[in-house]
Amino acid sequence: MSNDTDEATVPITAPASEPVSEAESYGYDGEIIHRPEYSVVVPVVSDLFDSNTGINARRFLQTAIALAADNDGRVVLLGIADVGDEDAVKQVREYVSSEDTPDGSGRPIPRVVSERQRQLAQVVNVAEDIDPDMSVNAMVRTVTDTTRGILDALGDGIETAVLLLRGTGFDEGWLLGRSTIDTVVEEAECDVFVENVGVRQGAHALYVPDVEGHTVASLAESETETIDSILLPVGTGPHAALASEAARAVARASDAAVTVLHVIPPDVSGKERSEANDLLRFADDVLGPDVESTTELREAPDQANAIIEEAQDHDFTAIGSPEQKFRLRDLVFKPVQETLAGRKDVTVLMGRDADRTMRSLYYRYKQALEAEETDDDSPKTE
Incomplete structure (x- = not known):
């Protein structure tokens, strides 16, 4: 079964600039994802929630769940929050380590982090609807570079696969003409899957909308x-x-x-x-x-x-x-x-x-x- 999907149940991480060993990482608090079983890691960025892409990412979630089920594993939704610089990462790190509550009384965090946390909670709900028996975990990872953040989270790749979705920013040029997808395919030590999902429009896109605006169908109503x-x-x-x-x-x-x-x-x-x-x-x-x-x-x-x-x-x-x-x-x-x-x-x-x-x-x-x-x-x- 998946975790509870209240926003507070989606943990936020702000890895230290100095790498830590896998033995020192526990759950989602360390530099590397701790993997007690086979995991299909699904990096999630804001472009996935852009209604203009018309991407039917519900099918993308179905693929992740199918790959995990075939290996008796689980799905890990890795929300990537690019905050731009180390000062912002430090701010998030202090927020995570403090006892303050996120209701405004404690130290604030960048908006992209709280948005990604809310979005992941929505995606977990959809994943649970697809397969209630699949273990689905979610975490928000604060980074200053999306590509490097994904590679660092994957670590040594043992018992891990990563699933990337085209059309959501991962296939744009990054360094020396290489995109995030090009770089992960070449450098990741785990199995890599890249999916090119058929284009959808309107209600068939995976999108967390402004419900009050009634501009698009809700995520839960998306179909494949x-x-x-x-x-x-x-x-x-x-x-x-x-x-x-x-x-x-x-x-x-x-x-x-x-x-x-x-x-x-x-x-x-x-x-x-x-x-x-x-x-x-x-x-x-x-x-x-x-x-x-x-x-x-x-x-x-x-x-x-x-x-x-x-x-x-x-x-x-x-x-x-x-x-x-x-x-x-x-x-x-x-x-x-x-x-x-x-x-x-x-x-x-x-x-x-x-x-x-x-x-x-x-x-x-x-x-x-x-x-x-x-x-x-x-x-x-x-």
């Missing part, structure tokens, strides 16, 4: 279309297994069917075609017997275009991160976003595996063991 079909394009890269796990998680949560697709050039050799079929079987094995799935080996001169066109026929697409730096937006998200801009029921989820090859090796080892056991159980002929 169901996910019935999932596309899983797989390649030979090290992130295919994580993308397959993500597709499995969403498929289980929504009772959706998965199409596993691998695209090859028309002139490949017989050996390459055989290896492609092995890759499809590998992904299908990761999905497991509880997920309805089909596999397809398709020939196309332009693999990226073939994936984009196929994605238009599905409600959700899970794909592994490309290995080339800074090609994420150009290779997948920008073309998909432009092509599917008029479709409100398509979402793209990219997964970057922290282990790189280890996860894939595990599944291949598991496949080999199962094949060996099958051979041992087969009747022997003289």
Whole structure:
């Protein structure tokens, strides 16, 4: 179950400028998120609550919950409050450590901090409505740099994944042309998921409104279309297994069917075609017997275009991160976003595996063991 959602129950943190060890951090009071179990960390910034984005972030929450449930874990909503400078952080730190109440009699805190606290309480309510059995925790982290604040909170990445949402400020340029998403994908020591949610308008946006103004529908009234079909394009890269796990998680949560697709050039050799079929079987094995799935080996001169066109026929697409730096937006998200801009029921989820090859090796080892056991159980002929 989630925590109580009164504003006072969403803790505020103001990490010290000097890092502390993980052993010295307790709950949400330290530099690093303390993780007693697998956690899907969801950074939340003000752009998520901007009605002009038209983003249906309720589906985004559904993705976070699905990923956590597939790993018997929890969701951690990390409200990022960028206060600009260390003086403001110190002010918040003094507020947190004092015994004063936040009713105006104690030391004031920056407005962005109290706003983020209120917004997170609203989001926890929606998450609880999606899955009352999921453990959902929320915290506000006061930072002077959004990107560095997220990376510091993730720490060593053990038993952790982070889920970032495009279109909410994370994909804007940060340092030397790199956005928050680019930087977290490259530097975070945990698994990274980046979601590009289909554009919504009006009542379908996740937004904490001025209720008295009646300008937009409330957060609790936001809705999403169901996910019935999932596309899983797989390649030979090290992130295919994580993308397959993500597709499995969403498929289980929504009772959706998965199409596993691998695209090859028309002139490949017989050996390459055989290896492609092995890759499809590998992904299908990761999905497991509880997920309805089909596999397809398709020939196309332009693999990226073939994936984009196929994605238009599905409600959700899970794909592994490309290995080339800074090609994420150009290779997948920008073309998909432009092509599917008029479709409100398509979402793209990219997964970057922290282990790189280890996860894939595990599944291949598991496949080999199962094949060996099958051979041992087969009747022997003289």
